[in-house]
Amino acid sequence: MSDVAAEIMKIIGSKTNVDIGIVALTDPLDDLGLDSLAVVELAFVIEERFDVEIPFNANFDIKAKTVGDLIQSVEALVAAKASLT
Amino acid sequence: MNRVVVTGMGAITPVGQSVRTYWDSLIAGRSGLAAPVVASAMPVGTKLVGQVLEFDPAAHFEPQQIGSLDRVSQFAVVAARQALAQSGLLLCDELAERTAVIIGTGSGGHATVDESFHRLYAEGATRLHPLTIPKAMISAAPSQVSLFCGAKGPAYAVASACASATHAIGQAFHMLRSGGATCAICGGTEASITFGALKGWEAMRIMAPDTCRPFSSERKGMVIGEGAGIVVLETLEHARSRNAEILAELAGFGMSADARDLTAPDPSGMARAISAAMTDAALAPDAVDYVNAHGTGTVANDQAETAALHASFGNHAQRLVVSSTKSMVGHALGAAGALELVATVMAARENAVPPTMNYLGSDPACDLDYVPNEARGLPVDVALSNSFAFGGLNAVLAVRKYLG
Numbered sequence A: 001m002s003d004v005a006a007e008i009m010k011i012i013g014s015k016t017n018v019d020i021g022i023v024a025l026t027d028p029l030d031d032l033g034l035d036s037l038a039v040v041e042l043a044f045v046i047e048e049r050f051d052v053e054i055p056f057n058a059n060f061d062i063k064a065k066t067v068g069d070l071i072q073s074v075e076a077l078v079a080a081k082a083s084l085t
Numbered sequence B: 001m002n003r004v005v006v007t008g009m010g011a012i013t014p015v016g017q018s019v020r021t022y023w024d025s026l027i028a029g030r031s032g033l034a035a036p037v038v039a040s041a042m043p044v045g046t047k048l049v050g051q052v053l054e055f056d057p058a059a060h061f062e063p064q065q066i067g068s069l070d071r072v073s074q075f076a077v078v079a080a081r082q083a084l085a086q087s088g089l090l091l092c093d094e095l096a097e098r099t100a101v102i103i104g105t106g107s108g109g110h111a112t113v114d115e116s117f118h119r120l121y122a123e124g125a126t127r128l129h130p131l132t133i134p135k136a137m138i139s140a141a142p143s144q145v146s147l148f149c150g151a152k153g154p155a156y157a158v159a160s161a162c163a164s165a166t167h168a169i170g171q172a173f174h175m176l177r178s179g180g181a182t183c184a185i186c187g188g189t190e191a192s193i194t195f196g197a198l199k200g201w202e203a204m205r206i207m208a209p210d211t212c213r214p215f216s217s218e219r220k221g222m223v224i225g226e227g228a229g230i231v232v233l234e235t236l237e238h239a240r241s242r243n244a245e246i247l248a249e250l251a252g253f254g255m256s257a258d259a260r261d262l263t264a265p266d267p268s269g270m271a272r273a274i275s276a277a278m279t280d281a282a283l284a285p286d287a288v289d290y291v292n293a294h295g296t297g298t299v300a301n302d303q304a305e306t307a308a309l310h311a312s313f314g315n316h317a318q319r320l321v322v323s324s325t326k327s328m329v330g331h332a333l334g335a336a337g338a339l340e341l342v343a344t345v346m347a348a349r350e351n352a353v354p355p356t357m358n359y360l361g362s363d364p365a366c367d368l369d370y371v372p373n374e375a376r377g378l379p380v381d382v383a384l385s386n387s388f389a390f391g392g393l394n395a396v397l398a399v400r401k402y403l404g
Helices: A003-015 A036-050 A067-084 B019-028 B071-087 B093-097 B110-121 B132-136 B140-149 B161-177 B195-204 B236-241 B267-280 B299-319 B333-350
Strands: B004-012 B099-104 B155-158 B183-190 B227-235 B248-257 B290-292 B321-323 B382-389 B393-400
Touching: A003 A036, A003 A067, A036 A067, A036 B195, B004 B019, B004 B071, B004 B161, B004 B236, B004 B333, B019 B333, B071 B110, B071 B140, B071 B183, B071 B227, B093 B099, B099 B140, B099 B161, B099 B333, B110 B132, B110 B195, B132 B140, B140 B155, B140 B183, B155 B161, B161 B183, B161 B227, B161 B248, B161 B333, B161 B382, B161 B393, B183 B333, B227 B236, B227 B333, B248 B267, B248 B333, B267 B299, B267 B382, B267 B393, B290 B333, B299 B382, B333 B382, B333 B393
Parallel strands: B099 B155, B099 B183, B290 B321, B290 B382
Antiparallel strands: B004 B227, B004 B248, B183 B227, B248 B393, B382 B393
């Protein structure tokens, strides 16, 4: 697991009641007991932690997103940022 | 109990700064949504707002008055003057003391707060304008309306976010019905299209990147608006005694709280407010011709509101005519309910309903008649105006055509 993935799992653990030991990358974010506002708040915490901007709209971008999707998009944003500096 | 009627209306909106221009724009399907004009060099991600452009304070106020009025109060005073002028009321002597001012706003003098704090935190200013606090206070608008109109009865602000204006009008309705006042200047005002507020809205990630298309397939969120709507209410007895022109009867008011979630709407809470308004007005579901919906354009609101209308109206829901004027002016937050009541009263007066613009096609979760993209001529004898706020605070007004 990458550092980014481990950090995101830790953040998920701090924002939910889910045991991150049993969270799979294929789990939909919906299944973590996160409603759309909680997902928005999770994104904010991740953005602050990695100083990136995750583009999504709570109206249509959340359904069908998995934990793995979230990690992948943040890893890509972090990599893109690193390549700029 | 006294019956209560509407005898004057005023409106400051992105599509017109009078009730007539506002209404004509709504019926023409004219949009007031455009890129925001914000006094900040910082980037704003918001693509579209419903802003009142070309509002000139100097056209309405003396130079020495402008410094004491935040934009939110300016809107309210100008709309109140329009409403009072239409009503023909002269607030002198005893009537002034029997006239209430109850005005809703979501965030009061937001521009004053934003600008003042920016001066302190960012520019290192050491002092602020002496009227910073009385300009910014949430009750500034009702205070200024009472001052400018000479209304000396009960006066206060009502805050319930996006339902503020509807709660304010409902409070005034109750007060007149029970005899606590004879007339009321009531409604809502909002002027919070500021850098700080827009960043706050952006952070919720519910703003539409394209436009506001309530109840439509492919809707992507809400568009923030601003403005003021003010109505003059009076007891039927008082209006009759002076042969006033009666615009409509305010027939009922219902309210409820979801007690469930800070932002997610709850169809059962909405339905309780809708049904309470109909019960209050002694209306059978099939008596209602038109509903001016809350219809924000978010995925969640529009499907919850549709479910609530089904729950409250049963089989009649399929024949109900529903539209969202937010598709043209955006969501004016604490002013929205008043602007929508003005549109609802006009619908009953003119037997026409405004369209829901930007409608692309039906969504399986939104299966009612939303008057897509074109106004419709329709006899409107009874109509509802829905407002549902963050925090799960719901308020619904019922309007009945006044036939004498």
